[in-house]
Amino acid sequence: MKKIVLAAAVTLALTGCAGTDQAADPAAAAAAGQRLSASPALRALVEGARKEGALNLNWGLHARPNSDYLFDAFKQAYGLTDLKITVTPVQNFNANAAKLVQETKAGAPSSTDALLASSEVMYRTGTTSEALAAVDWTEIAPWAEGAVTADRKAVALLTQFGEFTYNTELISAAELPKTPQDVLTLGKPVASTPFASGFAQLGGLDQAGIKDYMSRFKPAGLIGCAELNRLASGEFAGLWMSCGKHLADVFKATGAPLETTVLSNPTSASFYYMGLPVRAPHPNAAKLWITWLVTPEAQRLLFEHEKADNIQLPGSGTAEQIAEYEAKGITFTRATYDYVGQNPGLYDAAFKDELVKLLTAR
Numbered sequence: 001m002k003k004i005v006l007a008a009a010v011t012l013a014l015t016g017c018a019g020t021d022q023a024a025d026p027a028a029a030a031a032a033g034q035r036l037s038a039s040p041a042l043r044a045l046v047e048g049a050r051k052e053g054a055l056n057l058n059w060g061l062h063a064r065p066n067s068d069y070l071f072d073a074f075k076q077a078y079g080l081t082d083l084k085i086t087v088t089p090v091q092n093f094n095a096n097a098a099k100l101v102q103e104t105k106a107g108a109p110s111s112t113d114a115l116l117a118s119s120e121v122m123y124r125t126g127t128t129s130e131a132l133a134a135v136d137w138t139e140i141a142p143w144a145e146g147a148v149t150a151d152r153k154a155v156a157l158l159t160q161f162g163e164f165t166y167n168t169e170l171i172s173a174a175e176l177p178k179t180p181q182d183v184l185t186l187g188k189p190v191a192s193t194p195f196a197s198g199f200a201q202l203g204g205l206d207q208a209g210i211k212d213y214m215s216r217f218k219p220a221g222l223i224g225c226a227e228l229n230r231l232a233s234g235e236f237a238g239l240w241m242s243c244g245k246h247l248a249d250v251f252k253a254t255g256a257p258l259e260t261t262v263l264s265n266p267t268s269a270s271f272y273y274m275g276l277p278v279r280a281p282h283p284n285a286a287k288l289w290i291t292w293l294v295t296p297e298a299q300r301l302l303f304e305h306e307k308a309d310n311i312q313l314p315g316s317g318t319a320e321q322i323a324e325y326e327a328k329g330i331t332f333t334r335a336t337y338d339y340v341g342q343n344p345g346l347y348d349a350a351f352k353d354e355l356v357k358l359l360t361a362r
Helices: 026-038 040-052 068-077 093-105 119-128 180-184 199-204 207-216 245-252 283-292 296-306 317-327 337-342 349-360
Strands: 054-059 084-089 115-118 155-160 164-167 190-192 238-240 258-261 267-275 332-335
Touching (some): 026 040, 026 068, 040 054, 054 283, 068 084, 068 283, 068 296, 093 115, 093 119, 115 119, 119 337, 155 245, 155 317, 164 245, 199 207, 199 267, 199 349, 207 349, 245 258, 245 296, 332 337
Parallel strands (some): 054 084, 267 332
Antiparallel strands (some): 115 267, 155 267, 164 238, 164 258
8 A cells, every 4th residue: 555645735826825845745735736726615715714723623533533644634735734723532423413412502603613423423413403504515525426415414534344353363264253143152252332333234134133133142341442452452352343344454554463354244334424513613624624534635544544435435445345345245235324314213213222222231
């Protein structure tokens, strides 16, 4: 994989933006410059962001909570080297969305200029509250085509698919489960997350079948999505279901003995989405940030650092991974924002609560 260096500042002559960066990548600078020269709307956002002078984010990607590599590249791409980005590390999508809804109902400025959330949480926030704005994203960013939701309230950042992540030193190839049923008889300590993530779409089972399975699955412990160090250390042999193959791949890149395999067929691929709060204090900077994150340069950075990108966009590395599984006969449901709306039974709050209780009441 080629190393992706930080994007460059756009030159003053091309974009009207002040500031340069000596370590900038000329190819990234050229790409940003071409976008700006072709789009009055994008140039207006840059100038608006410059006047706002700040971007506040409640933000957290599970693979690498520190996203400085993205913030630095974003500022350099559009010559916004003086933009003050304040980040409050938040990885709890439910809590972050609930806070935003509460702020909106109170008529207060939102504490985050851009909401980051999973497909389910973003859909619920976008459709059951007035917290998110509908934006003509593709007018600003034609390259975002395919990543924008039908109601224009969200833009997909990256795709994740989780299944069975395991320690290769504790589970041999011969012992490796082939199906969800095999996990029940593995005889090794398998953890789960306390969120019941992914189980609602388990292997195409209906609600009754899923609840029956969950009543028989007895995890050895409950851990957070990114606590894969507890697998790497040997405390647990596996995590079922994991929150994403990409999380294990980040640990694997550091030498951890972790792999991920798909057990259920069909399985699902879900998404992280971004949305603009209606009361965002810095809407120009937020729109610029969101649309930059789906540029080819930003998506390459995401795949390099997070091991995941958006399968809806050209050149996706995650799409290639999914294609390899599909070639083996695995079927993936694209659990997008719009899919959540089309399948309310799978995402019913009462059903999800039942699964969480079955998983955690030990």
